[in-house]
Amino acid sequence: MIDGNDDSAVVPDSWTEKRPPVTEEHDLDSYSYEKGNSKPAKIAAKRGMLQLIDEEQCFSKDVSKYMKEQWHLFDAGFDYNLVAVFGSQSTGKSTLLNRLFQTSFKEMNESKRQQTTKGIWCDRGGEMPVLVFDVEGTDGRERGEDQDFERKSALFSLAIAEVVIVNMWENMVGLYNGANMGLLKTVFEVNLMLFGRNRGAKTLLYFVIRDHVSRTPLEVLGQTVTKDLHKIWSELNKPDELKDEQLDDYFDIQFTSLPHLLLQPERFDTEVRRLRLDFSDPSHDTYVFKDKYSRQVPADGFQHYAEGVWEKVVSNKDLDLPTQQELLAQYRCDEISAAALIPFRENVQGLSISIGGGNVVRDMGKKFEEIRTQTVSRFDEQASRYNKTVYEKKRQQLLATVHGELQTVFVGQTKNAISRAVTSFEETSAKRLEMNERGAAGGKGYSGEFCSVIKGEKTKAVEYVKSVVEAMMLKDAEWTYSNDIELLNKKLDFATARLRMIEMERIVNRAQKNAMVNYGPQVSEILADARADMWEQILMGLVDSTRNGELDLEIDVSGMDKLGLEYSTKVDGDAASANTDAAAVELQKLKRRLRQLCWEGLVKHLNEELGEQMLHMKLRNRFEDKFKYDAKGIPKVWSARDDIDGCFATAKAEALSLLPLYSSIDIGCLSTNFALKNTLGKQDYFYVAEETATGVDEALYEERLPVFQLRRFNLESSLVLLNSIQQRGVSKKFSRDADTMFLEAKRAVVMTKTQVPYWAVIMMILLGWNEAMVVLFNPLYLVVLALLGATVFVIHNLNLWGPAKMVAQNATASVSKMVHNIAVEAANATNPDSLDNKTLNASSSPRHFRDNQTHGGGFDGRSRTTVGSDRSSSPEAGGFGEAEMIGLKKLGLGGKSKTYHSHSTKNGDSEDDNHVASRIQTDTKDALDYDFEFLKAKGNDKFPLGGGKGIGKRKGGHSMEYDRVLSTTGGNDSDIESD
């Protein structure tokens, strides 16, 4: 019998040499175990070994790391196996495992014979996908009577390992303690208690009888052990519900034996190689890794599973292995799912970005499918190895998450599609409707295609959204979009309502334009006549034209159906009444808008016809008609006998009487004319703030239905065409013109008066008779006279007066220059040091410059008109020479010379300028005094010159206007007073 604790066991020295060499690394006895980070653990790590559970019963956290990096089994799925060893200390367990699986477990240092394996170590089989657990031996000398760890490690081994190798010496067979039967009994008991019916898969107890050197056949040894096991089993304290449970329900038993390692080393090796087939060759008869033993724990979940089992064993709680597997499956599936969702979420984020800014991404459905497939495949690849129920449940959860997160993109893209469809619908419809309108404006006729445009574009919009949404739909995703289509329809209806309003504006504008086509000229004619009932006629015409427009309106609106009014239907569900009322309200509003527009059109026309310029023309024309033409329309030729002052006053008053008539629209007739009273005169003709008058709850409609918006309207605010300031301006301007015409008439009379009187002609003939006779009877004088006459005749006939004048002027200028030069030279001769002055005198002396200008001796070489020369031929505008202009400017008549260009006296000389200005002032003063007195006598307060507001009186009772006219003509009040 070999006692592991017996140092006196006979072991030949030669055995030691035949053992595998013990390297320095293997000599671990001197190291004390340190929890979690012991030196042996470090060294073992180098060799790929891991202390799964240390002697402090702590479970390693590095299992998965080792599975990946050292053992390369992490992705093996179910393609790996689990083997543990169970047996007394120092019975050659490590030696067996190392030979059998080519592992690197520590073997006992023969010289010390101390326990080598502490806790549970794990290593991968050399050429086999097998995880091998070297478990601390039972009956450990170091642990004494404490069997706690033995039980726990045995339970753990039975729970996780498919095959538990029970190592025992041959000579221990049949012995209770030596064969660990006591421990096995305890383990079976706890096993039953912890696992109960939830034991999971069966475990193979693979008995290896070591040092089988006797002639007792293995079968006999096996039977002995089996018998002992059944005996133990029968003696177990089983829970009531497990009373009938048999050993075979939990364990299968298989036996093998090995020769003595030291006595028969070669046979030992041969047998070990044969034994290896049981673990490596599935075709071998006694192959141990049968499916029925499989723990169904995928390699990547092993750490979690083993740790969970160990926790249960340590805490001595019920160990429900299937539940453990489920828990593992749940844990692992969650982990795998989370890992699969990382790249998935990155993709979703990419898609979310791509639909930012209202984009609609093409092939979104394909992208969804791709992402979903990738994610689920990643999950399936690992999670499908776990508990099927859990896996399928977790898969569904993953799909739900995937669908949920993809749905955010789905919703975003749908929203984008809807908003794009609505925008496109509104823009395209608006464009088409505008083209229709242009067609109407271009004379092609209004097609009235509102309904067909809206319906067509709406269908397109809905189809577009449907196509986008349906292309995104994922099978099994259970996404719906009926709400989206409903939302789309609402938005389209709102857009239609907006389009309808625009269309209504168009229709009403068109109706107004048509109404104004004939009405405009009609108004112009009435204004030209300026009859007393002018405004009544104009307003009657407006009512008629508007009524025609309203008929056009009704026809156009009826062709639009009730599109755009539909939204109210859906809100209150009372389709018929809502639409009918809405349509009626809309038509009423449209008619009122048309009336407003027609009125505005009239006001605009009136403003064009009666603007300040136009009104001034009208007053002037009326004045001229009365003042310049007689009753037969023949221009008047004024004579001294005519009552110019009276005619002027009458004509002016008549013209000015038009001013108040044209300045504002007189609506007095609205109270007297029945037709006007019932239309323009009614309060609701243009605008109604509250539609309750029509029996319709307008407030309700406004809230839910965007029907045509009616603008507020105030008739009174548009009646005034010219305000008082504008009227005063027109009046002043007109008065100036009238005054000018009056002065012209006066001057015409003066001219007639200043003609050479007959008596003067007779006197001239009588006094000049002798001189005429001398000339006629003196041949020399006669020849000169004849030559002079002939010259004049030729010049006149050849129209050479211009060149003749130029020649004369040039000759005069040359002579003048010559005389001047002679004079300058003479002066220089007298004062020789004044050479430099020549230049100065010739160019820069102001006096010289003025003289040159005045006397026509042009300093710039051009001739100038001399005083008394023919004014009409002067190069200066207005016919005056420079001197005359200067003179007139002194009188304040500069630039007005056109009016006074003819002032010849009876002697044929030009009238003295001071005399002319004085006379004009006198005439003007007379005219204005008359005008003022006349208007004062008329007592017309509205007449701007008649002492109206802002026209302050000056001394002598003259108005400011009076002063202004005088100042315009060059005079001043004081001049006139003293005149």
Ligand SMILES: Nc1nc2c(ncn2[C@@H]2O[C@H](COP(=O)(O)OP(=O)(O)OP(=O)(O)O)[C@@H](O)[C@H]2O)c(=O)[nH]1
């Ligand atoms: N007689 C005999 N001795 C063996 C056999 N195999 C190993 N030994 C010796 O038994 C001693 C213990 O070997 P280990 O493999 O360390 O035994 P163990 O069961 O792993 O020891 P612990 O891990 O300490 O429990 C060593 O001295 C081995 O040389 C065998 O088949 N027969």
